[in-house]
Amino acid sequence: MIKFVGGFDKVSSLPNTQFPEYAFVGRSNVGKSSLINALLGENVARTSNTPGRTQTLNLFNLDDRIMIVDLPGYGYARVSREETILWLHRLEEYLMNRRQLRRLFILIDSRIGVRDSDLDLMDFCDVHGIPYQIVYTKKDKKVREKSQQKINHENHPAMSAEILETSAEKKTGLEPLRIMIGIK
Numbered sequence: 001m002i003k004f005v006g007g008f009d010k011v012s013s014l015p016n017t018q019f020p021e022y023a024f025v026g027r028s029n030v031g032k033s034s035l036i037n038a039l040l041g042e043n044v045a046r047t048s049n050t051p052g053r054t055q056t057l058n059l060f061n062l063d064d065r066i067m068i069v070d071l072p073g074y075g076y077a078r079v080s081r082e083e084t085i086l087w088l089h090r091l092e093e094y095l096m097n098r099r100q101l102r103r104l105f106i107l108i109d110s111r112i113g114v115r116d117s118d119l120d121l122m123d124f125c126d127v128h129g130i131p132y133q134i135v136y137t138k139k140d141k142k143v144r145e146k147s148q149q150k151i152n153h154e155n156h157p158a159m160s161a162e163i164l165e166t167s168a169e170k171k172t173g174l175e176p177l178r179i180m181i182g183i184k
Contacts, residue, residue, distance in 0.1 A: 001063055002044050007056035011093045014057060021059075021067040021100040022181045025091065026107030027117060028073035031137040031168055035107065036060070036070055038168035039177055045070050055087075057094060066182055067100065074117050095130050103131050103160075103180065110136040110165065113148030122151070126158045133160040135177065140167040 008014050024032045033045035044060055058070040071094065072087045095104065106121060108114055125132045134151065153161040166173035178184075 002040055002042055003061045004044055005059035005061050005067070007058045009056055011057065011090060011097060014059065014094075014098070017067060017100060019061070019065060019067045019100060020102040021069050021098060022103050022105065023069035023071055023094070023098075023101060024105045024107060025071040025121070026073060026137070027109065027115060030073065030107045030109045032070055032073065032107055034168040035135070035137055035166060036068060038166075038171055039174055039181070039183060040068070057090070062183065068181070069094075069101075074121070092124070095125070096128060101130070103133055105133050105135050105177070107135050107137050110139050111141050111144045113145055114151050119151075122156050122159065126156050129158055131158055131160070133180070134163045136163065136165045138167060138169075139165045139173065140170045 005015060024036055026032055036045040037043050040060070040062070045058065055072050057072070060068040060070070062068065071091060074088060074091065095101070104125065106118060106125075108118055122132070122134075124130075151159075151163070153159045162176070164173055164176055166177070
């Protein structure tokens with residue numbers, strides 16, 4: 001059973017649970033909420049065509065054993081600079097202080113490729129020993145940028161060696177994520 005726990009403006013407001021957390025983050029409009037819905041098999045995370053709609057830390061409880069966290073996007077969104085800085089500070093606080101976090105899934109739009117903001121987050125995780133997994137989204141869509149920067153785990157010590165490729169729309173590439181998280 002999947003239960004929406006709530007949307008939280010502050011890390012200090014998050015419930016203190018014993019459940020392992022698996023968090024999803026990426027640039028605005030990368031498809032975080034769509035991927036979460038595809039993984040869970042239910043439309044629990046709010047989706048939108050407007051970048052920057054997820055503005056709180058959204059928690060979903062799976063069978064009282066796992067928490068899925070839909071984090072606000074970074075990069076392009078039609079919000080003020082002050083709001084963007086607030087989101088980044090909240091993300092940093094979450095990553096540094098949330099002891100329940102087992103893995104961060106950094107989502108990258110496969111049509112566009114990795115951006116400086118993605119690399120900045122990866123570097124932050126590497127420096128602080130925060131384990132993360134790269135997940136390419138929208139693999140069913142046509143590539144927009146032909147010359148994309150390549151990434152590999154040799155340059156990123158906290159990154160999982162396997163890079164996953166998914167399509168929420170076509171429901172492909174989801175099983176490895178489900179296995180990692182423990183979703184039946």
